[in-house]
Structures are given as structure tokens and as C-alpha cells.
Amino acid sequence: MKFSCLLPLLALVALGSPVQAMNMELSKLVSDDQAVRQTRESAADSSVRDYERRATVLRMLREGKVVEPIDYENAALIFQHGSTPEEYRLAHALATIAAALEPERRFAKQLKRVSWDRLHLSMGRQQWFGTQSLKDPATGAFAYPPNDPTVTDLQRSMLDQSPLIPTPKSN
Template sequence: MHKTIATALLLMALPFVAFATDNAELRALKQADQTDRSDPMLSDKWPDVLQRDAQRRKRVLEILQAGGLTTAWDYYNAALVMQHGRSSDDIRLAHSLSTIAATLDPKHPSAKWLMAASWDRLMLRFKQPQWYGTQSIQDDSGKFVLYTVHPDAVTDADRVALGVPTLAQAQAEADRANTDK
């Protein structure tokens, strides 16, 4: 019953979403989030980044509560900011928002990837094997390693369909991170 109502509401909203414009503030919040993470000296500035992350998440929640998300890009931008949250609730919200983005626009270039990445990040938080192979961690020696992957959860074809690298490609990326140090 609830699924039928939710589907009907989504279908009724689609014509309005098609004419909606992206929220410029959400785009700017996402861009600031990504700019912070592109700094090669990030480790020296991490406390400042975490503080700005918290401010951005707070603002995203205010925009969400005010009904300011209308397009797939709005949901994606909000999800990416929330993905860098410190709590499981932040990451759960990121997963929900990215799922909505991918539902509103199945051809969105990054929403499906973020669905997979947020799911994997939740699994990491709960100390469960990830499914897609999007999360690397540093081991005790400081070496980047692919966080444990559940071997039967999804296939490489499933990963590729979501814009996620195959497991071999993900492992190669983790290995490359070690040579870039």
C-alpha cells in the first residue's frame, strides 16, 4: 500500500521536476566540499575541513527541511555533502538522497555511483564487508588497502552498471594510492 502511494506521488511530481531548476546553493555547497578534498595538503588542514563539513551538512539539512530539493542534481549534491558526514545517520541520508537522484534521473552521471559508495560506506561503518569496492582504508602500516568486499553480494557487471570500477580496477586504484605517497 505505502509503495503504491509513494510510486503515485513520485509519478505526479515528475512533470514538475522536469521544469525545476537546480538549487544553486546546493551546487555551491557540493563544490566547496569537493574543493576541500582536492587540496594536496589536506592532512595538514583536516580539522578545518571537518568543521566546514559540519557547517555544510547543517545547511543541507536546513534546505532539505525547507523543501529546497527538487531536481536529481539537488538530491545528488545534497547526498555528496552528507556522504562526508561523521555519523551513520548522515551516510544513511546520503544513500537515500542519492537513490532519489538516480530514480528521478536514471541517466544521471554520478547518482548511481554515489548509491553504491554510500552503501559501502555504511557497511564499513557497521564493520561489515562492502559490496561494491568503493572504500579503501589505511592499514596499520599506513598502506591503502581495499576494505573487505563481500564476494557474492554483487558482480563486476553490477558494479559497472552503477558506474563503479570492477574489483580489479578498485584494487589497482588502492595500489596506485600507495605509489603516489
């Protein structure tokens, strides 16, 4: 999916939209998205459904149906379950818009951090906020990869993040 021309459109829609009710179709997509994560559905089936939900959200964005802060937050949640840097980048942009439109939206701020970390990990970089654990294919155990040491707790606090709890160093 190509998103390069979508970001300016998102900004225009976010800044120039009249007050409307929450997008119920998008809300249903989020309910479905979260329900799948509570079941033992196969990864392949889950991946196909995630792709379909992202395609639907892209259509809604193009049609101007993502309007309210909650809509942007919901769209960000769908895209943060993507698998490519572009999808995580769009998730981050959507969460950023939600938080900018309604600064008290705590979940939007959380999605900003989660999508930023996923974006960084997907590009082979270290995460900033310590939100993502990775599964070791050999043991099946989950562990948090190292965080970017150049990002300070002061910088994290400016982005509504608590100081990181130190993680054990690998040998």
C-alpha cells in the same frame, strides 16, 4: 542529526515537485566541499566545515529547496562526506532519489554505490562494491578491505557496477 522523519519528506518532495532550476546555493556548497578536498586543510577544520555544509543541506531539505535530480545528487555528495551511519544512509537515500528521478545520471548511481559501501564499513560490515580504501594507521598505506563474498558480480552488474578486480588476500 536525526533523519528518521526526513526520508518520507524526501519522497514526497521528489514525487510531487514542479520543474525548477538547480539550487545554486547547494551547487556552491558542493564546489566548496570539493575545493577543501584539493587542499591540505587540517582534518579538524575540514570536519567542522563538512558538518556546517551538512547542516545547511538539512535545512534546505526541510525547506523543500532540494528539488531537481542534480540537487539530490549534490546533497548526497555532501552527506557522503559525513562520519556516521545515519549520514551515509541519508547520502544513499538522496543518491537513490536522484537516480530514480533521472536514471541516466551516472554520478548519482556511483554515489549510491559509494554511500552504500561507506554505510556498510561504518557499521563494521564488508563493502559490496569495493569503492572504499582504508588507511593503515601503522604504515600510512591505503588498501581495499575485503568485499562481502555473498554479493555476486551478477548482482553488482544489476546495480551498474563492473565485476570486481580480485584483491590480494591478507595472510
